[in-house]
Amino acid sequence: MTQAKSYKSDLKAALHQTASDLYEVGLMDKQTMRRFDESCLTPIHGFTAQEIRALREREEVSQTVFALYLNVPKDSVSQWERGRRSRCHAS
Known part of the structure; x- marks a missing residue:
């Protein structure tokens, strides 16, 4: 994608x-x-931890499924949502 x-x-x-x-x-x-x-190119919009979680919940998917959609480890999604790690450009 x-x-x-x-x-x-x-x-x-x-x-x-x-x-x-x-x-x-x-x-x-x-x-x-x-x-x-x-x-x-227009700059990429950065998401806050709350926005990432809200997006995932709006789509009604688990962290595991969300991670599969983005082709990233589930732990990355968990850390993004807790604000412990920022999203990289690849994702």
Whole structure:
């Protein structure tokens, strides 16, 4: 499950797509692509421990099932909900 990219504008979406194509064929390096990501993509919203738990409960799933959906260990979900660990970008 991949998250759809959210762009700051239609123009930035077109620029980012072109940059992505150049990166995929090896005409752009990773560092330059990251700069395009930062300038074109909207920032990722961080969730608080309470928001993570509310989302899981709203979907009526256990921590184990929620972890399976996110492809992370169940212990990570438990720690996120207790505020003992912050969510990484991969999840």
